Structure formats: C-alpha cells, structure tokens
Amino acid sequence: xxxxxxxxxxxxxxxxxxxxxxxxxxxxxxxxxxxxxxxxxxxxxxxxxxxxxxxxxxxxxxxxxxxxxxxxxxxxxxxxxxxxxxxxxxxxxxxxxxxxxxxxxxxxxxxxxxxxxxxxxxxxxxxxxxxxxxxxxxxxxxxxxxxxxxxxxxxxxxxxxxxxxxxxxxxxxxxxxxxxxxxxxxxxxxxxxxxxxxxxxxxxxxxxxxxxxxxxxxxxxxxxxxxxxxxxxxxxxxxxxxxxxxxx
Amino acid sequence: xxxxxxxxxxxxxxxxxxxxxxxxxxxxxxxxxxxxxxxxxxxxxxxxxxxxxxxxxxxxxxxxxxxxxxxxxxxxxxxxxxxxxxxxxxxxxxxxxxxxxxxxxxxxxxxxxxxxxxxxxxxxxxxxxxxxxxxxxxxxxxxxxxxxxxxxxxxxxxxxxxxxxxxxxxxxxxxxxxxxxxxxxxxxxxxxxxxxxxxxxxxxxxxxxxxxxxxxxxxxxxxxxxxxxxxxxxxxxxxxxxxxxxxxxxxxxxxxxxxxxxxxxxxxxxxxxxxxxxxxxxxxxxxxxxxxxxxxxxxxxxxxxxxxxxxxxxxxxxxxxxxxxxxxxxxxxxxxxxxxxxxxxxxxxxxxxxxxxxxxxxxx
Ligand SMILES: Cc1ncc(C[n+]2csc(CCOP(=O)(O)OP(=O)(O)O)c2C)c(N)n1
Ligand code: SF4
Ligand SMILES: [Mg+2]
Numbered sequence: 001x002x003x004x005x006x007x008x009x010x011x012x013x014x015x016x017x018x019x020x021x022x023x024x025x026x027x028x029x030x031x032x033x034x035x036x037x038x039x040x041x042x043x044x045x046x047x048x049x050x051x052x053x054x055x056x057x058x059x060x061x062x063x064x065x066x067x068x069x070x071x072x073x074x075x076x077x078x079x080x081x082x083x084x085x086x087x088x089x090x091x092x093x094x095x096x097x098x099x100x101x102x103x104x105x106x107x108x109x110x111x112x113x114x115x116x117x118x119x120x121x122x123x124x125x126x127x128x129x130x131x132x133x134x135x136x137x138x139x140x141x142x143x144x145x146x147x148x149x150x151x152x153x154x155x156x157x158x159x160x161x162x163x164x165x166x167x168x169x170x171x172x173x174x175x176x177x178x179x180x181x182x183x184x185x186x187x188x189x190x191x192x193x194x195x196x197x198x199x200x201x202x203x204x205x206x207x208x209x210x211x212x213x214x215x216x217x218x219x220x221x222x223x224x225x226x227x228x229x230x231x232x233x234x235x236x237x238x239x240x241x242x243x244x245x246x247x248x
Numbered sequence: 249x250x251x252x253x254x255x256x257x258x259x260x261x262x263x264x265x266x267x268x269x270x271x272x273x274x275x276x277x278x279x280x281x282x283x284x285x286x287x288x289x290x291x292x293x294x295x296x297x298x299x300x301x302x303x304x305x306x307x308x309x310x311x312x313x314x315x316x317x318x319x320x321x322x323x324x325x326x327x328x329x330x331x332x333x334x335x336x337x338x339x340x341x342x343x344x345x346x347x348x349x350x351x352x353x354x355x356x357x358x359x360x361x362x363x364x365x366x367x368x369x370x371x372x373x374x375x376x377x378x379x380x381x382x383x384x385x386x387x388x389x390x391x392x393x394x395x396x397x398x399x400x401x402x403x404x405x406x407x408x409x410x411x412x413x414x415x416x417x418x419x420x421x422x423x424x425x426x427x428x429x430x431x432x433x434x435x436x437x438x439x440x441x442x443x444x445x446x447x448x449x450x451x452x453x454x455x456x457x458x459x460x461x462x463x464x465x466x467x468x469x470x471x472x473x474x475x476x477x478x479x480x481x482x483x484x485x486x487x488x489x490x491x492x493x494x495x496x497x498x499x500x501x502x503x504x505x506x507x508x509x510x511x512x513x514x515x516x517x518x519x520x521x522x523x524x525x526x527x528x529x530x531x532x533x534x535x536x537x538x539x540x541x542x543x544x545x546x547x548x549x550x551x552x553x554x555x556x557x558x559x560x561x562x563x564x565x566x567x568x569x570x571x572x573x574x575x576x577x578x579x580x581x582x583x584x585x586x587x588x589x590x591x592x593x594x595x596x597x598x599x600x601x602x603x604x605x606x607x608x609x610x611x612x
Binding site for chain 1: 279305307308311312313315316318319321322323325341342345349451452454455458459460461463464466
C-alpha cells in the first residue's frame with residue numbers, strides 16, 4: 001500500500017504551537033514539501049519573523065535565522081549577499097511586514113534583492129493576542145478596534161502586493177489563499193514559482209497568503225475560511241500582480 | 249586609494265582609516281546610512297568594496313544597516329556598519345539582537361553632540377549608551393576607544409578578531425574630532441579572518457544538522473541559563489581583554505582618567521604644563537568595556553585625587569568612581585555640546601583640586 005499522507009522530510013515531526021485551524025502550519029508544510037521536491041534542503045536558509053511563526057525554525061529542518069520584528073528582509077539581504085548561491089526566504093506576518101517592517105520590504109524589493117518573501121496575511125496581530133493589523137478590514141473588530149476598524153481613525157487596509165508590483169525591482173508578486181484544497185494547490189504552485197524566480201536569479205519575489213486566525217477572529221475554522229473567501233478577498237483580490245515571465 | 253601596501257604611510261582621516269582597516273581585516277560586507285561626522289566611511293567603502301569584490305549598500309535606514317549586518321554575521325562573514333548619535337540610537341535594538349544571538353560584527357560609532365539632533369561637533373556623551381548596553385537586556389558590547397588615526401586603524405583589526413573570538417559585537421567609539429582629522433597611518437596588522445571556525449554559521453544545512461541563529465528562549469528556565477552563559481563570557485572578557493595606556497602614574501599625586509580625544513588633550517597638558525607643584529599622571533582607557541577598573545583602583549590607593557576629563561556632562565566618571573570606591577576624591581571636568589576641554593582649563597581644574605586639598609574640603 002502506498003502512503004498518501006506522509007510528513008515531508010524537511011518538516012520536523014513534532015506538534016506545533018499553532019491553534020487549531022491556523023494557517024501557519026499549512027503554509028510551513030507547503031514550504032517543506034517544495035524544499036523536498038526541489039531537493040534544496042542543503043542550500044536553503046530561512047528567516048523566521050517575530051509573530052506567531054517565530055518558532056518556524058523548530059518545524060523546518062533547514063538552517064534558519066530569527067530576525068527582529070519587521071527586519072527579516074534586511075537580515076535576508078545580509079545573508080543573501082554573503083551566499084548568493086543559496087536560496088534565502090523570509091517568512092513574515094502582516095504586522096511584521098506591513099507595519100513595523102514597511103520600509104524594509106519596500107526597499108528590499110526596490111533593490112531587486114534576489115530573495116523570496118512568504119507573507120502570511122491574517123488581518124490581525126496573532127502573537128500579541130489579536131490587535132489591529134495594517135491589513136485589518138474596515139469594520140473588523142479586534143482588541144484595539146473594539147467597534148471595528150474605522151477608516152477615519154485607523155486608516156485603510158494596506159494592499160502590499162499592489163504597492164510592491166509598481167516597484168521596478170520586484171519580479172514576481174502574487175496573492176493567494178489556503179481556503180480549499182484547490183487554493184492550497186494553487187498556493188503551492190505560486191510558492192514554487194517564487195523559489196524558481198530566485199533560483200533563476202530573476203530577483204525579488206513575494207507571495208501573499210490570506211490565512212485564517214480563527215482564535216482572534218473569534219470564529220470557527222469553517223467560518224474563518226468563509227470569511228476569507230467572502231470578505232477578505234474583496235479587499236485583497238487574489239491573483240498574480242507581476243510576473244517576470246510575462247514581461248519583456 | 250585602490251590598494252594598500254604594508255608599512256607605507258597614508259595620510260587619512262580617522263573615518264577613512266577605520267574603513268580601510270576593515271577592508272584590510274577581511275571585512276567584505278558593509279552597510280551604512282549617511283550621517284555626519286562619519287560620512288567618509290561610506291564614501292571610502294563605496295569606492296573600495298567593489299575593488300575587493302565586497303558588498304557596499306547605502307541602506308534606507310540605520311535599522312536596515314544593523315539588520316543586514318546581523319544577516320551577514322549569521323552567514324559567517326566579517327561585516328561592519330558605522331554611524332553617529334541618532335543613527336546609533338536606531339541601531340540599538342539590532343545590537344541587542346546581535347549580542348543575544350552571539351553574532352560577531354564591528355560597529356564604528358563616531359560620536360556627535362546630543363541629545364536629539366544636537367550638532368555634528370565632537371562629543372563623548374554616548375559613553376553610557378556604548379558601554380552600558382544601550383539596547384535592552386543584560387548584554388555588553390566590547391568598546392574600543394582609539395586616541396589617534398593610527399590607533400583607530402589598529403583597533404579596527406583587533407575589533408574583528410575580538411568579535412570572532414567571543415562571538416560578540418565590538419564597537420569602535422570615536423568622536424567627530426578623531427573621525428575628521430588627518431594623520432599618517434600604516435596598515436601593518438595581519439588579516440586573520442579565518443582565525444576562528446564558524447561552524448555555527450548559516451550556510452545551508454548540506455550534509456549536516458541544521459543551524460539556528462536566534463535569541464528567543466520561551467521555555468521557562470532556558471533564558472536564565474543562556475544569560476548565565478553570556479555573563480560567563482563577559483567575565484572572561486573582563487579578565488583577559490582590558491587595555492589602557494598609563495603615563496607617569498608611579499609617582500603621581502593626581503591622576504587624570506580620560507579617553508579618546510580628551511586623552512590627547514590631557515597628554516598635551518602633561519607634556520607642556522608642569523608648572524604645578526604636584527605630579528600629574530594619566531590613565532587612558534583603551535577598552536571602555538571592559539573598563540580598566542583594577543589599575544584605577546590601584547592608583548586610587550596612593551594618589552591625592554583622580555580627575556576625569558570628558559566631553560560630556562559626566563559619564564565615564566561614574567565607572568571611575570565605582571573603581572575607586574571612595575578610596576580617594578574623584579573630580580570631574582567636562583564640556584558638552586561641542587565644547588572641547590583645553591589644557592588651560594585642565595590646569596585650572598587641577599589648581600582648584602590642589603587648593604581644595606590644602607583646605608581639606610571634601611571633593612565633589
Ligand atoms: C519592536 C517590537 N515591537 C513589538 C513587538 C511585539 N510583537 C510581537 S509579534 C507582534 C505582531 C505580530 O503580528 P503579525 O506580524 O501579523 O504576525 P502573526 O502573529 O499575526 O502571525 C508584535 C507587535 C516586538 N516583538 N518587537
Ligand atoms: S493566534 Fe492566530 S495566527 Fe497565531 S497561532 Fe493562533 S490561529 Fe495562528
Ligand atoms: Mg498577522
């Protein structure tokens with residue numbers, strides 16, 4: 001009999017600290033599968049963010065580096081410049097990437113740094129118990145927007161892919177979700193494309209993944225997936241925003 | 249400048265000497281953001297790094313610079329950044345992470361006047377920030393304080409070796425005067441980039457167990473254990489790496505403690521002015537952390553008084569007082585906001601100390 005579900009070699013077989021229904025575990029599993037399939041475990045270096053995914057280095061069996069909150073793109077730059085032949089990716093949440101680390105992500109993209117960024121947008125600060133994120137939707141309730149995010153006081157959800165796609169240095173920019181097996185397969189393909197972009201030395205790639213945080217959305221897992229499909233993806237439309245293969 | 253020859257004399261600013269020495273010491277990754285009075289470091293690196301196959305990036309902020317340094321250090325390379333005042337303040341979170349992840353790097357800090365935007369004139373008001381941590385947590389950077397352009401170059405070499413040896417950030421603490429003045433300098437120290445094996449570095453886990461660079465210890469008890477390890481390392485550094493220069497301290501009645509630019513002025517004073525009927529000596533700390541506490545304690549047992557001279561409102565003097573522990577009076581003379589103590593002012597202060605002594609009044 002053939003095993004149809006097995007743990008990827010690069011994924012360490014240990015319980016994670018993620019809550020039930022959390023998207024981080026799915027995304028990290030996809031990364032491990034891709035590393036196995038591309039056979040790049042020995043030459044991949046990952047950056048873990050400050051956020052719920054901080055312990056990603058306990059789950060992925062590759063060289064990994066922690067970075068200060070928001071700074072993974074700069075740390076990744078420092079590593080990639082030393083080892084241009086290695087595959088360097090940063091894994092970041094929305095607070096990390098789109099609030100405190102906005103300058104770093106824009107300038108890393110603008111330098112055309114040949115790294116891959118995996119951006120997990122769960123519209124909330126998970127690790128610090130559910131405050132507003134730069135990607136929190138209008139009217140979405142969080143600990144710090146108890147009556148819902150108001151554009152007047154809190155501004156608007158920040159669309160990172162749209163911003164980065166107009167930067168000359170970026171090469172592959174896409175947004176996806178993990179709400180269904182179909183979307184998970186699509187996400188995996190886009191992540192592969194991100195790694196391929198780097199391996200072929202095309203430059204900066206970023207894949208944004210709309211991901212559930214049922215705990216701080218105060219929803220069931222099923223409701224969370226529905227929320228992404230029906231609400232979140234209205235503000236954050238899925239798709240490919242920039243692709244070096246379709247540019248002349 | 250396209251290369252350097254051994255034992256040849258070059259006329260360089262302190263800033264250029266630091267930059268060139270870093271290259272000679274095997275540093276190939278430099279990240280910086282312009283701020284006066286250290287801009288010549290960037291300019292020099294922008295020219296020289298491409299010549300030696302190295303990386304120079306003018307970054308978007310000092311935060312990016314220190315975090316790129318963090319990355320290159322984690323990847324096993326010799327790496328450096330530099331800044332002054334406001335820029336060094338921005339780097340503090342990163343320096344704390346570097347210390348917490350035990351990553352070697354060199355940070356050149358050419359002090360300017362503060363607080364706030366202050367000005368671009370020489371200052372020593374960032375002593376506390378440099379030697380007491382500056383960022384969060386129980387950590388230390390090794391802090392080296394050159395007194396001349398030649399010594400700046402030499403200490404940059406040593407800084408890279410010390411950083412690699414102890415897996416710890418090392419800071420070169422200069423000031424606008426040292427950074428901008430020109431002096432002859434020779435680059436005759438040996439480059440030893442492979443002195444210490446970096447088997448902890450991130451290189452891709454090809455055929456080995458993975459390496460992790462981190463400073464996060466969420467499991468109860470782990471962080472305390474890690475801090476104990478750090479403190480053990482700091483004790484070893486304190487025991488083995490203290491450096492200072494002493495002048496005429498054997499028979500001195502009064503000993504001045506001063507570093508960097510202030511120590512140069514005090515040396516001038518010692519050379520010129522011996523019209524006093526007391527003998528004056530000088531201790532010049534070269535390592536500010538670890539601080540030369542033992543020698544200061546020793547002299548405090550036999551001198552009439554110690555005078556600390558700084559371009560600050562009184563920062564290093566606190567470490568002098570801790571070393572002295574009340575064994576003799578400790579006086580302070582300082583200027584701030586771009587004011588530089590003059591030999592004349594030092595003479596005046598010493599005359600006051602002597603008369604205070606005669607009157608038997610308690611020193612302040
Ligand atoms: C400089 C700094 N500020 C604040 C924090 C506290 N902090 C830790 S994680 C986090 C937010 C994380 O949110 P996000 O990046 O969206 O990741 P998630 O947990 O949602 O995956 C904050 C504010 C910190 N560690 N460092
Ligand atoms: S708080 Fe949210 S993001 Fe964090 S682990 Fe739980 S579900 Fe995932
Ligand atoms: Mg988040």
